[in-house]
Amino acid sequence: MKPPRWTYWIMLPLAVALWAAIAATLETPLLPTPSAVLGSLWQSLQSGELQQHLGVTLRRVIISFVLAMLLGALLGVWMGRSALANALFDPLLVLFLNLPALVTIILLYVWFGLVEAAAVLAVVINKVPNVAVTLREGARSLDPRLEQMAQVYAFSRWQRLADVWLPQLFPYLMAATRGGLALIWKIVLVVELLGRSDGIGFQLHMAFQVFDVASILAYSLAFIAVVQLIELALLQPLERRASRWRAVGVQHA
Amino acid sequence: MLELRIDGRASGHPILGAITARVAEGDRICLLGPSGVGKTTLLNGIAGLDRRLSERMIKRSSELRVGYLFQEHRLLPWRSVRQNLAMVGADNEEIDRLLAQVGLAGVAEALPDQLSLGMARRAALARSLAIKPDLLLLDEPFASLDPDRAAELRSLLTRLLDAHPRMAMICVTHDARDADQLANRLWYLDGAPAELQWDQPLTMVSSASRISAALRAPCA
Numbered sequence: 058m059k060p061p062r063w064t065y066w067i068m069l070p071l072a073v074a075l076w077a078a079i080a081a082t083l084e085t086p087l088l089p090t091p092s093a094v095l096g097s098l099w100q101s102l103q104s105g106e107l108q109q110h111l112g113v114t115l116r117r118v119i120i121s122f123v124l125a126m127l128l129g130a131l132l133g134v135w136m137g138r139s140a141l142a143n144a145l146f147d148p149l150l151v152l153f154l155n156l157p158a159l160v161t162i163i164l165l166y167v168w169f170g171l172v173e174a175a176a177v178l179a180v181v182i183n184k185v186p187n188v189a190v191t192l193r194e195g196a197r198s199l200d201p202r203l204e205q206m207a208q209v210y211a212f213s214r215w216q217r218l219a220d221v222w223l224p225q226l227f228p229y230l231m232a233a234t235r236g237g238l239a240l241i242w243k244i245v246l247v248v249e250l251l252g253r254s255d256g257i258g259f260q261l262h263m264a265f266q267v268f269d270v271a272s273i274l275a276y277s278l279a280f281i282a283v284v285q286l287i288e289l290a291l292l293q294p295l296e297r298r299a300s301r302w303r304a305v306g307v308q309h310a
Numbered sequence: 311m312l313e314l315r316i317d318g319r320a321s322g323h324p325i326l327g328a329i330t331a332r333v334a335e336g337d338r339i340c341l342l343g344p345s346g347v348g349k350t351t352l353l354n355g356i357a358g359l360d361r362r363l364s365e366r367m368i369k370r371s372s373e374l375r376v377g378y379l380f381q382e383h384r385l386l387p388w389r390s391v392r393q394n395l396a397m398v399g400a401d402n403e404e405i406d407r408l409l410a411q412v413g414l415a416g417v418a419e420a421l422p423d424q425l426s427l428g429m430a431r432r433a434a435l436a437r438s439l440a441i442k443p444d445l446l447l448l449d450e451p452f453a454s455l456d457p458d459r460a461a462e463l464r465s466l467l468t469r470l471l472d473a474h475p476r477m478a479m480i481c482v483t484h485d486a487r488d489a490d491q492l493a494n495r496l497w498y499l500d501g502a503p504a505e506l507q508w509d510q511p512l513t514m515v516s517s518a519s520r521i522s523a524a525l526r527a528p529c530a
Contacts (some may be wrong), residue, residue, distance in 0.1 A: 202380070202382065202384055203384060203386070205354070205357075205359050205380075205384075206378075206380065206384040208358070208359060209357050209358070209359065209376060209378045210378075210397070210398045210437075210441060211398075212397065216397060220386060220389065220397060221386065224386070224388040302387055302388040302421050302423070305421050305423050305424050
């Protein structure tokens with residue numbers, strides 16, 4: 058049974074209320090009240106700092122996300138379709154899946170210096186193996202009966218890709234996208250903290266130096282809000298549109 | 311121009327043995343045989359889906375256009391019936407004509423999963439005709455249809471075959487009535503590895519009972 062909709066709105070307000078109560082009793086700058094955090098958020102909005110750093114971080118997230126999805130999808134589909142490719146790349150995949158993000162970031166900064174390319178590359182290297190593993194599953198689940206159909210009716214390469222493969226891979230692409238966004242923006246913050254002079258990660262680093270907890274919380278809230286916005290405004294409508302055909306199948310089954 | 315020869319004498323295929331046969335223009339062949347003997351394997355080979363078979367056993371000209379009605383409809387479930395036909399190169403006018411022929415004029419914009427089994431199969435049949443085939447392969451086209459729907463589809467197929475006298479057909483079936491109504495030639499596949507136990511023409515006066523009687527003979 059589906060619980061009523063208002064149940065969704067219980068825990069978050071409760072948590073905020075609890076936070077407000079504790080902050081009010083303790084009265085310490087190390088735990089600012091919710092209104093102090095909102096005040097700090099408003100201040101950095103007014104000064105334009107928030108937008109600037111948010112923009113820089115978002116740009117890094119988008120660039121590394123697109124690169125990681127492209128490379129990971131290509132590698133994953135290739136590995137799912139070719140046993141040889143799988144045998145060749147699987148050990149590397151296991152290695153990179155278990156390589157801590159921090160190690161990649163440090164090594165790339167050491168080798169290439171504290172430059173933008175190293176930062177983006179570090180994020181991409183961290184994400185590609187996850188995308189590849191997900192898309193490998195997708196490629197393995199491609200319906201061989203539709204492959205035969207496409208062969209008999211001499212579908213072009215483009216038709217096979219866009220009309221036969223893509224709709225079948227779509228749920229896997231969405232899974233990789235969801236997991237990807239969540240993971241990538243967290244890694245981007247670490248990359249910024251360690252070696253960039255702008256972006257949310259850098260701002261968090263500065264706030265940490267002076268124990269400015271209100272700013273730390275304000276920046277985090279702003280970023281969570283942006284990521285949720287992407288989910289609601291972009292991913293969910295896309296998913297609804299692309300899976301419309303699934304719903305009709307259920308009526309008939 | 312139809313050119314298709316099957317020569318399995320040196321194929322070494324695990325399922326299909328030393329089959330030799332020729333298919334010519336206008337041949338209407340019903341392929342009978344026990345379940346699991348390799349009828350679908352043979353169709354796949356003719357359609358070019360089995361590399362080993364197409365290299366060693368099937369001799370077909372490269373321009374041969376094959377329409378294949380699979381056991382399942384195998385339409386793309388995320389594309390409408392019209393888009394599915396357009397995918398194989400039919401223009402809108404042809405699509406409307408074909409769908410009218412198979413009695414689906416009203417559901418061109420429907421998704422395949424919105425159709426009943428019989429309708430989806432007719433839509434798939436329309437697709438196999440949309441590529442203007444020299445050879446039409448049908449894999450148990452009447453399976454899991456109720457008797458009325460099956461009879462409808464049989465007479466539809468008869469009309470379509472009459473409209474395309476040069477097109478050849480190979481139809482896998484278990485039912486002698488199909489052979490009686492659709493075929494002018496009968497293949498019977500049996501054994502392991504499978505061989506054509508017989509390949510003979512059907513005369514117009516043959517009847518279902520005679521075919522059934524003849525089919526029992528080689529098994530007995």
